[in-house]
Structures are given as C-alpha cells and as structure tokens.
Amino acid sequence: MPSFPGGLQKNDTSTGEVPGAKAPKIRPPRGWRDTPFLPSRSLPTYTGPYPVATMEIEVPAKNPRSFSHIKREHRHALRLETVLMTIYYPSSHLDEKHAPEDKKHSRQLWLGRPRISMAKGYGRFAGVGDLAIPLFLPAMFTKLPAYRNAPVASYWAPSVDTKDEGTKAKTTQGSKPEGASDEPRFPLILFSHGLGGTRTMYSSVCGEFASYGFVVCAVEHRDGSGPRTYVNHTKSGSGCMAEGDMDGQADHNDEERRRGYDVVDYIFPKDNPLDTAPNSEKGVDAVLRGGQVELRMAEIEEAYAVMCEIHGGKGQNVADRNLRIAGYKGSSSHGLEGVDWDKWEDRFHLKNVTACGHSFGAATVTEMLRHDDRFGYISAGILYDIWGAGTTPPEEGAPHHRIRSPILAVNSEAFVYWPQNFELVESLIQEAQAEPDCSPAWLMTLRGTVHISQSDFSLLYPNVCSVFLKMVANPRRALDLNINASLEFLSHVLPTELAQVNRAYKNENLLETELSPLDRIPSTMLHRPSDKWVAARLKIKHEWLWRLSPSTFHKVNKRRAEKAGRQPETGDEVWLHVKPTPEVIERHMEKIEGRASLKEDKVESAMPMTADAKEHEEAEPVVLPG
Known part of the structure; x- marks a missing residue:
C-alpha cells in the first residue's frame, strides 16, 4: 500500500468527508x-x-454450447442456451399514445419475476437466506422510470441542460446539427453486470445513458455470477430442451423438461466460497472465473447479433423468437407488444460500440478489449470499479492480445485501499497507453463511494450503505459523477458523428482536473478502513453522529466549510490519477475519424459467421457472431 503523507493540500478542511460536494441533478418525480x-x-x-x-x-x-469442465450435481454448470437482455433507449414524446404524461403505460419491474424467488436468490448470494425477503419487500414494488416498448426517438433532443430547462427539455424537439440526418442514429453501449448483478441492477446508469441519446443493451449473464436467473426454452423445435440434450450441449433433468425452464443461481467455488474477498487465503478460483468470462463474452456476442437483426430491419424475427412473453417464467404479459420494428431499422450504430461494465463486468470488458480481432466493433471501454482479480493477464507471446482502445476506469474510494486491485487497474491504464498503439486512458476515484455506489442498490437503500458501509457521498451525486465522467470520456473518443447525439450533458471537466497521485493525497482526506474491511467499507470520523443521522453529519460539515469561506472544487469529489495528453487524444481522433467509414465496411467480416448465417448469407446482409 502506498504511503500517505500527513501534509495538507490547498483548501483541505481536514474533516475526512466530502465537504465541497455539489448538489445532485434535479430529478422531479413523474408519478x-x-x-x-x-x-x-x-x-x-x-x-x-x-x-x-x-x-x-x-x-x-x-x-x-457449454464452457469449461465445471459441473454441479453431475451436470455442466456453465451453459449458453438463451440470451436475456434489457434494452434501454431514447424514446419519443411525439407519439401521443406513449407520451410521458401517460401514467398508465407499462413499466418494467426492477427486481424481476417471480419476486419472492428473486429475493431468495439474493439472500442465498449474500449468505442471509430468507432474511432477504423482508429487506427486498419494498423493492418488490419498484419499477424502472422508463416506459416499456415505447417508440424509439425520431428527433434530435435540444442541446440544453435539463437542470436549466427542467422537464420541459424532455418534451422539446431540438434542431439537428449541421450536416446531420433528419433522424439521429444513436451510439450503442453493451453493458455487463458484476457479481450479484442482473440486467436491471444498473438501470440508473443504463437509463441515464439512454436519456442522453445512447442505446444500451444490458445483458443478464447466466454464468452463475448473478443471484438468480431463469432460462426459458421453446416448447418445441429449435431451442427446445430435447434438442439441447440430444446434441450434448445440455443435460436437463426430468423436472426441468416438465416445467420448461432452468434456474441458475450464484455458483460458489468449491472449498473456497469467498474467493472474491481481498483476504482470501486460497485466492481466486481462476478456473471458474475464467470459464465465466468466456461464457459472458459469448453471451455478449449473441446479444450483439440480436442488435444486428434489429438494426437490419429484422426486429420482427427477434419478436417471433422472444421467450419473455406470457406463459414463460419470469415474463411480463406485455412481451414486445406495440414495438414498431420498421422505425428501428438503421437507428443506431453497429460500429464504434462502447463496452461498459461494473466489477466482474468490467473484467469482462477488459477481456473483450484484448480480443479486438473478435470484438472489432468495440472501440472504447468504461470500467466501473473493476474487480481486477477477475481478469487474466495479457497472453505472453501474443502482442495483439492487449488493450489498444481508449478506456476510462472509475474507482470507488473503498477499492482504492485494496493495493493489489489498484495496482492492477494502473497496469490496465499502462497497457492501453503503451506504444505503438497508444490510446487515451483515464483513471479516477470518486471520493466517499463504496463498491455498490455504481449500482441501483445505493439509490434504493442509501441508509444501509451509509450506516453499514460508511458511504459518505450522496448516492445521486455519485451517479451524476459516474455519468458525467463517462459522457465526457465518450465525447473525447467517439467519432464526431456519434458524439454529436449527446449535446445536453453538463460538462464538469472532470477529466481535465489537476492530477492527484495516490501517494500525494493527504491522509486527512482518506477514509481508509482497517485491513479487515478493505474494499468492503470506509472509515469515517465521528461515526456515532454518522450512525444517528448521516444528513445531519453532512449539514454540520457543510456549515463549517461555508464559515471558512471554502468554495467547492472538482477535487473535493474526484481524484484524477491518470489522464492522457492532448496530443494523444488528437492522434486518436485523427485515427478513428479516418477509419470510421472503413471500419463500418469491415465490421461484418470481423465477426465469425454461424452455420445459419452462412445458409442465408444472400438473404441476410447482417452477419451474426457465433
């Protein structure tokens, strides 16, 4: 662990909290x-x-297909049979049927169905069993603040900040940029969740991206890294259980065949259930985690293939195969009812895709970036609080198996005090910056945040995070910082044609702040816990007051700062450890702008074709990855 000198920096109040934190963005309720x-x-x-x-x-x-030799109850544990995803996207206020004021329109559940069973899955993952049911009871009524199957936006949003214009900005049509098409084509983001996550656990991050003009495909991984998920199967024909059992790709039991679905719970490594802990004596189960990453990457390829179909005007084919409809486990009766697939054709980009993930999902993104021959359509990566032990080192003797794309790594403060993890994140930044393919890379830490500050859990249960994990940052402000830094990053590294879609975010210049090397941060600004709680929680002063009332704690320290005449600064909330030079960014943009049209032509040929795609190559212009 780096040493922390005790000297104070300019404007340091020596309180240890986040005194100069700005207020979160305005989020008025809609119902x-x-x-x-x-x-x-x-x-x-x-x-x-x-x-x-x-x-x-x-x-x-x-x-x-199946992955690895790992078995549970004498059956393959890591199987790819279906791919499940939630797509978050910019919607249109111009369709009266789906207007934002229409409170009767359906909204997706956050916890998912069946809710009691999902809560039990979380309880098993957390080691508290059925005690999780009362904890999750309030969240069983939570729905995403987004409308199901509403039309995709067909207009350019106004280039104003909603903080200035309020909700009026959401019902206003903006003018198109000079030289742009009448209808915007949105950039695509592929999102991978972390251990214990689902496709809706990060709905705030994914929804925020969508509200600024991105289409986000959030995959639910069936690799045993989530608390619980249900894998449906067609009743007959292609994709049914009998077909999978016959070709040896699966081995279902009689009960699963009768009910028509599988239940995939969190897989604990044998004889090493806490392999993710920093103090685990046996270390990480590399065989299990490596197999899971391979399955995750295959699921993302499958999800991208679905997006290719939708982009190519074949959305109805996807709807015809959809298993999240009435009669299938965990499904809504709405299915994909009401989607106008013709309006989806060519409405988002298949090139220069951004891969984004949290924790183990960020480790998945890292491995995807290292396989640019396989994921040639991905041009940038966003790593939220990466679990470094879930990654594998670059292959020796394989110079192309390395990160050669721009990356943004955003750490929680809790993970900064895990020395092995921080050093690995630094190595990823160095890997991206290495010549001869030097790419822009940023590494930053959000003060006062914990590992789950980038998920919905901190928003739904802020008191749990404050009292038990010692999260000091306002969870909504933490969300703002994550999104603003990510949008700023994408404005730096995406081609102009894609970046111009997002014109309304408030640029706080988070990636332009003065560098704060970890070994130069005063100890009085840190919340380093004891070794027992490394990576799990923070340590704060006057903990008795914090436990009584976190809000009172914040108010007291805010008044102290105001009395001292201290003005908020970006460094109050963010430590920027690494940033590229302007020359590196400029060189990257010259390269990516020059290759943009060429890469679009080559994106199909860079993906392997399935046997089904080969048979229909002439009729199907979109090549599907296997």
Whole structure:
C-alpha cells in the first residue's frame, strides 16, 4: 500500500468527508411510484433530455454450447442456451399514445419475476437466506422510470441542460446539427453486470445513458455470477430442451423438461466460497472465473447479433423468437407488444460500440478489449470499479492480445485501499497507453463511494450503505459523477458523428482536473478502513453522529466549510490519477475519424459467421457472431 503523507493540500478542511460536494441533478418525480411512499422504494428519474423506454428480450442462442469442465450435481454448470437482455433507449414524446404524461403505460419491474424467488436468490448470494425477503419487500414494488416498448426517438433532443430547462427539455424537439440526418442514429453501449448483478441492477446508469441519446443493451449473464436467473426454452423445435440434450450441449433433468425452464443461481467455488474477498487465503478460483468470462463474452456476442437483426430491419424475427412473453417464467404479459420494428431499422450504430461494465463486468470488458480481432466493433471501454482479480493477464507471446482502445476506469474510494486491485487497474491504464498503439486512458476515484455506489442498490437503500458501509457521498451525486465522467470520456473518443447525439450533458471537466497521485493525497482526506474491511467499507470520523443521522453529519460539515469561506472544487469529489495528453487524444481522433467509414465496411467480416448465417448469407446482409 502506498504511503500517505500527513501534509495538507490547498483548501483541505481536514474533516475526512466530502465537504465541497455539489448538489445532485434535479430529478422531479413523474408519478406516485417515483415518490418515497412506503412500502415501495423509488428509483430517481433520468436527467437527460430524452424520455427513456425499455424492451425485454430473451431468445435462443444461435450457437448454444457449454464452457469449461465445471459441473454441479453431475451436470455442466456453465451453459449458453438463451440470451436475456434489457434494452434501454431514447424514446419519443411525439407519439401521443406513449407520451410521458401517460401514467398508465407499462413499466418494467426492477427486481424481476417471480419476486419472492428473486429475493431468495439474493439472500442465498449474500449468505442471509430468507432474511432477504423482508429487506427486498419494498423493492418488490419498484419499477424502472422508463416506459416499456415505447417508440424509439425520431428527433434530435435540444442541446440544453435539463437542470436549466427542467422537464420541459424532455418534451422539446431540438434542431439537428449541421450536416446531420433528419433522424439521429444513436451510439450503442453493451453493458455487463458484476457479481450479484442482473440486467436491471444498473438501470440508473443504463437509463441515464439512454436519456442522453445512447442505446444500451444490458445483458443478464447466466454464468452463475448473478443471484438468480431463469432460462426459458421453446416448447418445441429449435431451442427446445430435447434438442439441447440430444446434441450434448445440455443435460436437463426430468423436472426441468416438465416445467420448461432452468434456474441458475450464484455458483460458489468449491472449498473456497469467498474467493472474491481481498483476504482470501486460497485466492481466486481462476478456473471458474475464467470459464465465466468466456461464457459472458459469448453471451455478449449473441446479444450483439440480436442488435444486428434489429438494426437490419429484422426486429420482427427477434419478436417471433422472444421467450419473455406470457406463459414463460419470469415474463411480463406485455412481451414486445406495440414495438414498431420498421422505425428501428438503421437507428443506431453497429460500429464504434462502447463496452461498459461494473466489477466482474468490467473484467469482462477488459477481456473483450484484448480480443479486438473478435470484438472489432468495440472501440472504447468504461470500467466501473473493476474487480481486477477477475481478469487474466495479457497472453505472453501474443502482442495483439492487449488493450489498444481508449478506456476510462472509475474507482470507488473503498477499492482504492485494496493495493493489489489498484495496482492492477494502473497496469490496465499502462497497457492501453503503451506504444505503438497508444490510446487515451483515464483513471479516477470518486471520493466517499463504496463498491455498490455504481449500482441501483445505493439509490434504493442509501441508509444501509451509509450506516453499514460508511458511504459518505450522496448516492445521486455519485451517479451524476459516474455519468458525467463517462459522457465526457465518450465525447473525447467517439467519432464526431456519434458524439454529436449527446449535446445536453453538463460538462464538469472532470477529466481535465489537476492530477492527484495516490501517494500525494493527504491522509486527512482518506477514509481508509482497517485491513479487515478493505474494499468492503470506509472509515469515517465521528461515526456515532454518522450512525444517528448521516444528513445531519453532512449539514454540520457543510456549515463549517461555508464559515471558512471554502468554495467547492472538482477535487473535493474526484481524484484524477491518470489522464492522457492532448496530443494523444488528437492522434486518436485523427485515427478513428479516418477509419470510421472503413471500419463500418469491415465490421461484418470481423465477426465469425454461424452455420445459419452462412445458409442465408444472400438473404441476410447482417452477419451474426457465433
């Protein structure tokens, strides 16, 4: 662990909290579900100028197969049979049927169905069993602040900050940029969740991106890294259980065949259930985690193939295969009802895709970036609080197996005090910056945050995070910082044609702040816990007052700062450890702008074709990855 000198920096108040934190963005509620009435918990509405909508899709995999030799109950544990995703996207206020004021329109559940069973899955993952049911009871009524199956936006949003214009910006049509098409084509983001996550656990992050003009495909991984997920199967024909059992890709039991679905719970490593802990004596189960990453990457390939179909005007084919409809486990009766697939054709980009993930999802993104021959359509990566032990080192003797794309790594403060993890994140930054393919890379830490500050859990249960994990940062402000830094990053590294879609975010210049090397940060600004709680929680002064009332604690320290005449500074909330030079960014943009059209032509040929795609190559212009 680096040493921390005790000298103070300019304007340091020596209190240890985040005294100069700015207020979160305005998120006015749109209905009773968004207000804090019990017994429900509400998620904050999104701050971008677009209303947000979602689609829930599960389809049979094009290339089903098993991964690794790992078995549980004498059966393959890591199997790819279907791919499940929630797509978050900018919606249109121009369609009266789906207007934001229409409170009767359906919204997707946050916890998912069946809710009691999902809560039990979380309890098993957390080691508290059925005690999780009362904890999750309020969240069982929570719905995403997004409309299901609403039309995709067909207009350019205004280039104003919703903080200045309020909700009026969400019902206003902006003018198109000079030289742009009448209808915007949105950039695509592929999102990978962390251990214990689901496709809706990060709905605030994904929805925020969508509200600023991005289409986000959040995959639910069936690799045993989530608390619980349900894998549906077609009743007959392609994708049914009998077919999978016959070709040896799966081995279902009689009960699973009868009910027509599998249940995949969190997989604990044998004889090493706490392999993720920093103090684990046996270390990480590399065989299990490596197999999971391979399955995760295959699921993302399958999800991208679905997006290719939708982009190519074949959305109805996806809807015809969809298993998240009435009669299937965990499904809504709405299915994909009401989606106008013709309006989806060519409405988002298949090139220069951004891969984004949290924790183990960020480790997944890292491995995808290292396989640019396989994921040639991905041009940038966002790593939220990466679990470094879940990554594998670059292959020796394979110079192309390394990160050669721009990356933004955002650490929680809790993970900064885990020395092995921080050093690994630094090595990823160095890997991206290495010549001859030097790419822009940023590494930053959000003060006062913990590992789950980048998920919905900190928003739904802020008191749990404050009292037990010692999270000091306002969870909504932490969300703002994550999103603003990410949008600023994408404005630096995406081609102009893609970056111009996002014109409304408030640029706080988080990536331009003065560098704060870890070994130069005063100890009085740190919340380093004892070794027992490394990476799990923070340590704060006057903990008795914090436990009584976190809000009072913040107010007292804010008054102290105001009395001292201290003005908020960006460094109060963010430590920027590494940033590229302007020359590196300029060189990257020259390269990516020059290759943009060429890469679009080559994106199909860079992906392997399935047997099904080869048979229909002439009829199907979109090549599907296997």
